Amino acid sequence: MRVVDQSEWKKHLVCCLMTAALLAALPNVSAAEHDAAWPAYTPDANDPRSAIPEIYMWDLSPLFASDEAWDEARLKLLVQIPGLEAFDGRLADPAALRACLDLYFQLHSDANFVTLYANRRQSTALSDENANAMVQRSLAAMDELMRAAAFIRREALTLSPEKLDAAYAAQPALAAYRPYLDNLRRRSGRLLSTDAERVLAQLGDNLWAEIDLNEIPSPLEDAFGALLTEIPWPEITDEEGEKVQLTLSNYGLYRASTDRDVRRGAVEALFGTLRQYERTLAATLAGQFQLDVDYARARGYDTALDAYLDKDDIAPEVYNNLVSTINAHLPLLHRYVELRKKALGLEDIHIFDLYIPLAEGVAVDVPFAEARTTILAALTPLGADYGAALAEGLDPANGWMDLYPHQDKRSGAFSASVHGPHPYVFMNYQDSLDDMSTLAHEFGHALHSDLAMKSQPYASFRYVPFLAEIASTCNESLLSDYLVSKATDPAEKAYLLVERLESIRTTIFRQTMFAEFELKVHGFVEDGTPVTAALLEKTYRDLVQRYYGPGFTLDADDGLEWAYIPHFYYKYYVYSYATGLSSGIAIADRVKTLGEPAAKAFLAMLEGGASAPPLELLAGAGVDLTKPDALDAAMKTFGETLNEVEKLMEE
Ligand SMILES: [Zn+2]
Numbered sequence: 164m165r166v167v168d169q170s171e172w173k174k175h176l177v178c179c180l181m182t183a184a185l186l187a188a189l190p191n192v193s194a195a196e197h198d199a200a201w202p203a204y205t206p207d208a209n210d211p212r213s214a215i216p217e218i219y220m221w222d223l224s225p226l227f228a229s230d231e232a233w234d235e236a237r238l239k240l241l242v243q244i245p246g247l248e249a250f251d252g253r254l255a256d257p258a259a260l261r262a263c264l265d266l267y268f269q270l271h272s273d274a275n276f277v278t279l280y281a282n283r284r285q286s287t288a289l290s291d292e293n294a295n296a297m298v299q300r301s302l303a304a305m306d307e308l309m310r311a312a313a314f315i316r317r318e319a320l321t322l323s324p325e326k327l328d329a330a331y332a333a334q335p336a337l338a339a340y341r342p343y344l345d346n347l348r349r350r351s352g353r354l355l356s357t358d359a360e361r362v363l364a365q366l367g368d369n370l371w372a373e374i375d376l377n378e379i380p381s382p383l384e385d386a387f388g389a390l391l392t393e394i395p396w397p398e399i400t401d402e403e404g405e406k407v408q409l410t411l412s413n414y415g416l417y418r419a420s421t422d423r424d425v426r427r428g429a430v431e432a433l434f435g436t437l438r439q440y441e442r443t444l445a446a447t448l449a450g451q452f453q454l455d456v457d458y459a460r461a462r463g464y465d466t467a468l469d470a471y472l473d474k475d476d477i478a479p480e481v482y483n484n485l486v487s488t489i490n491a492h493l494p495l496l497h498r499y500v501e502l503r504k505k506a507l508g509l510e511d512i513h514i515f516d517l518y519i520p521l522a523e524g525v526a527v528d529v530p531f532a533e534a535r536t537t538i539l540a541a542l543t544p545l546g547a548d549y550g551a552a553l554a555e556g557l558d559p560a561n562g563w564m565d566l567y568p569h570q571d572k573r574s575g576a577f578s579a580s581v582h583g584p585h586p587y588v589f590m591n592y593q594d595s596l597d598d599m600s601t602l603a604h605e606f607g608h609a610l611h612s613d614l615a616m617k618s619q620p621y622a623s624f625r626y627v628p629f630l631a632e633i634a635s636t637c638n639e640s641l642l643s644d645y646l647v648s649k650a651t652d653p654a655e656k657a658y659l660l661v662e663r664l665e666s667i668r669t670t671i672f673r674q675t676m677f678a679e680f681e682l683k684v685h686g687f688v689e690d691g692t693p694v695t696a697a698l699l700e701k702t703y704r705d706l707v708q709r710y711y712g713p714g715f716t717l718d719a720d721d722g723l724e725w726a727y728i729p730h731f732y733y734k735y736y737v738y739s740y741a742t743g744l745s746s747g748i749a750i751a752d753r754v755k756t757l758g759e760p761a762a763k764a765f766l767a768m769l770e771g772g773a774s775a776p777p778l779e780l781l782a783g784a785g786v787d788l789t790k791p792d793a794l795d796a797a798m799k800t801f802g803e804t805l806n807e808v809e810k811l812m813e814e
Pocket of ligand 1: 604608631632635
């Protein structure tokens with residue numbers, strides 16, 4: 164185990180680190196004695212950061228020792244970026260090509276250190292002006308690098324295959340850049356003239372850029388976001404009969420209220436308000452989809468689907484396979500809707516009845532130390548090496564995690580990493596079962612990055628978004644199975660099983676419904692059919708009715724739900740939630756039934772990073788998303804879970 168931190172405050176934890184080293188070597192050993200060394204803390208989101216023992220905060224010193232060191236690195240980066248110019252026009256020379264890519268990826272990695280540090284500083288100090296300014300400065304540096312490096316992609320594409328082969332022979336170190344160059348050249352036919360590229364870039368097209376598609380919102384997405392914040396949401400009545408202001412952030416809470424009047428009121432108030440703005444909301448969405456289609460066509464793609472999936476090298480049949488396979492399993496979702504109706508004792512079931520918990524929430528407290536032990540045990544099927552890396556990351560003394568919520572900290576959870584130091588895991592852990600599941604999820608991401616960076620050079624370690632949600636959901640799935648297998652109390656078991664149903668309903672069924680909506684509406688744009696509010700509403704209503712089935716009662720405004728979903732602005736992104744969870748479940752199944760060989764194949768996929776096309780890496784783990792199998796496996800899990808819940812309900 165690497166002891167990554169030399170800072171003063173951790174010196175007294177030497178014993179703790181040594182225990183952790185033993186534990187890392189023996190991941191099955193109970194963590195109990197080790198936990199005893201950690202200070203007690205009860206999470207409270209209203210605490211200031213200073214109230215939390217330091218051991219539960221991440222350690223940013225492997226990135227930079229201080230804000231001053233960060234600023235020095237940023238300035239050094241800005242000084243070095245113009246050095247790329249020296250290679251402009253010289254990439255036909257193998258030595259120059261290699262030196263240029265060495266420098267480019269070094270600067271890219273440096274820029275990532277700078278942005279990661281600034282973002283991490285900001286995420287635990289949202290109102291800190293200095294941290295906000297650091298984020299802005301880091302983004303500016305990244306932007307400058309991208310601009311300075313634009314010639315590399317253009318020139319690399321002009322090299323003939325023979326010339327490139329000769330370059331690989333003359334400069335063996337170029338092999339590290341082969342996945343990058345292959346991926347670049349794969350789409351060489353889509354690159355336009357310099358002038359055309361300049362115009363498209365100015366208009367905001369990033370189909371060709373080396374950044375995430377959704378990193379920079381379009382003006383239409385900005386307008387949509389601004390409208391949502393300006394809409395005067397009405398007041399609704401809460402469980403105590405008090406008037407409360409509805410907001411987009413408390414909507415989910417009231418929609419899941421066990422008081423039917425409250426949840427109906429919340430949904431009707433939200434949809435009714437969206438109705439008043441439906442033409443503006445239709446205009447921003449239609450405008451976004453028109454842009455997607457225009458950018459795709461500018462590069463000679465037939466459809467926006469082809470273009471946006473091609474960016475990550477995903478075949479459109481993956482998308483079509485998802486939609487058709489999930490449609491074939493809709494009777495399972497219809498059965499679940501009927502089950503909810505019965506369990507809740509309702510005569511008719513509406514959109515506002517879909518989110519309330521079916522089983523009583525189990526009031527089990529899962530303090531972090533217990534979650535850690537449970538997660539380590541649940542993930543043992545992934546093997547000893549995985550367990551060792553997991554034990555290292557889950558040891559607070561190693562500085563991977565920022566565990567507890569506090570004032571001025573961003574909400575939610577995520578994992579982020581650069582190449583070299585350990586990954587970072589951001590949590591708002593509050594001792595619940597859900598929090599434990601989130602922790603297992605985020606560690607799926609973190610260990611994916613950790614394994615990829617240990618096996619791949621910088622240029623090929625960062626996996627594409629399409630692969631991102633597989634490791635995380637595989638972990639969640641293994642944890643869920645483990646907890647169900649250990650549950651002795653029927654109420655707890657029912658709770659866990661319903662959680663699994665809900666996760667599949669909201670991530671596979673609902674996101675596939677979104678994906679189908681996105682496909683249909685892009686199709687209207689591509690056919691030249693005017694996309695009006697009425698057409699969007701009808702398209703969405705039809706999908707809701709078909710997905711939830713004949714037992715579901717559709718209300719007048721249900722077709723307006725599309726209007727507040729930001730994900731429709733993310734350019735064919737939502738489907739990857741559904742394929743991610745399906746693949747995660749399918750892989751967890753394989754690991755349970757086939758054992759070590761399946762686990763090894765999965766870890767090889769994680770270690771692969773971006774060294775091969777994503778579908779090829781995934782196929783190595785036994786999942787072919789151009790065929791129904793993995794989706795069928797997830798649906799089988801859903802069906803079996805339904806059976807168990809039905810049985811528990813009868814008892
Ligand atoms: Zn995730």
